Amino acid sequence: QVQLVESGGGLVQAGGSLRLSCAASGNIFSINAMGWYRQTPGKQREMVAYITSGGQTRYSDSVKGRFTIAKDNAKNMNMVHLQMNILKPEDTALYYCHAMSSRGYWGQGTQVTVSS
16 A cells, blocks of 8 residues: 655746645555646646656646655655646646555545646
């Protein structure tokens, strides 16, 4: 079992920055990859950024060049951060941390609101 706790959401003006963090606990050595998804009312949850245990990253086209995902520990997946710069109103969403091991795990979500 893996437990995920997100932090760092909030309200920011357009052009500003926020840093989200996701702390994993439990069987963290089983985690192969971690990342962030976001969801707005009436829309499907979409992948924002992902990082593997080997350090490979992937971003959605909408955030490339503005968001950066990183993990604290080179050897395991216990903490992942999402640095979000040049935020836009369309980045407003509930952001969920996701971890993949033998199955997927979700955090409870943290709200990001970008005002224009």
